[in-house]
Amino acid sequence: MDAIIKPIRSGKPADKSEIPASDYMASAIDPGIVRPSRAEAEAAAKTLLAYIGENTNREGLLDTPRRMVEAYDELFQGYAQCPAEILDRTFGETAGYDDFVLMRDISFHSHCEHHVMPFYGKAHIAYAPVDRVVGLSKLARLVDAFAHRLQTQEHLTAQVAGAINAILKPRGVAVVMEAEHTCMSVRGIAKKGALTLTSRFTGIFQDNPEEQARFLNMVRGV
Ligand SMILES: Nc1nc2c(ncn2[C@@H]2O[C@H](COP(=O)(O)OP(=O)(O)OP(=O)(O)O)[C@@H](O)[C@H]2O)c(=O)[nH]1
Numbered sequence: 001m002d003a004i005i006k007p008i009r010s011g012k013p014a015d016k017s018e019i020p021a022s023d024y025m026a027s028a029i030d031p032g033i034v035r036p037s038r039a040e041a042e043a044a045a046k047t048l049l050a051y052i053g054e055n056t057n058r059e060g061l062l063d064t065p066r067r068m069v070e071a072y073d074e075l076f077q078g079y080a081q082c083p084a085e086i087l088d089r090t091f092g093e094t095a096g097y098d099d100f101v102l103m104r105d106i107s108f109h110s111h112c113e114h115h116v117m118p119f120y121g122k123a124h125i126a127y128a129p130v131d132r133v134v135g136l137s138k139l140a141r142l143v144d145a146f147a148h149r150l151q152t153q154e155h156l157t158a159q160v161a162g163a164i165n166a167i168l169k170p171r172g173v174a175v176v177m178e179a180e181h182t183c184m185s186v187r188g189i190a191k192k193g194a195l196t197l198t199s200r201f202t203g204i205f206q207d208n209p210e211e212q213a214r215f216l217n218m219v220r221g222v
């Protein structure tokens with residue numbers, strides 16, 4: 001996190017915090033597509049194994065197409081999840097708590113939509129609640145719901161911030177994500193350890209450089 005040091009603001013940028021309601025009000029399974037059956041998906045997995053030159057009839061690979069499809073079911077379960085439902089339950093007894101709430105170091109893994117290869121790292125999320133707070137685990141669940149879809153890190157960051165903004169209507173949201181993309185660490189340019197940092201600020205975190213700096217310092221643990 002050493003790369004994040006200074007708040008970045010001069011003048012007021014346009015508010016780009018909104019994301020389409022379809023991103024958070026329902027599952028993300030596209031109603032316009034015909035989903036193949038499980039058997040068709042397993043046949044496709046078998047084709048990929050044959051494509052790399054494998055004998056798909058050898059003992060060690062007999063169950064692999066099934067396992068590949070089951071792994072996809074798990075890794076991409078976010079399509080069936082509704083972010084608005086995750087943030088549905090809030091608590092009002094906060095004894096007048098009026099600062100922002102920060103959860104840092106939320107580990108996540110996702111898959112890039114270009115290569116369908118994992119990228120993984122940490123998310124840091126703060127929001128400034130108005131009267132009611134959300135259960136802490138729900139912030140991590142929200143990250144997972146969006147991360148368990150094909151993503152770019154920028155889109156993932158914007159969706160997490162946008163959903164919190166739209167559903168909780170806080171005074172502001174700050175999201176920073178840092179991740180290593182295996183599509184550029186184990187293939188292609190092969191730069192192991194390179195970290196990508198993305199951020200999205202709304203409300204007080206966007207408008208007030210001091211609040212943004214306080215968030216960034218707390219993320220860095222200073
Ligand atoms: N902006 C952004 N780019 C990503 C993300 N994940 C992967 N990429 C990039 O997507 C790009 C796809 O580029 P292409 O030139 O179409 O694909 P490629 O030939 O496989 O690219 P190389 O990785 O350079 O070999 C690559 O530069 C990846 O590094 C992401 O989350 N955000």
Ligand SMILES: [Zn+2]
Pocket residue numbers: 112113114115116117181183184
């Ligand atoms: Zn990629």
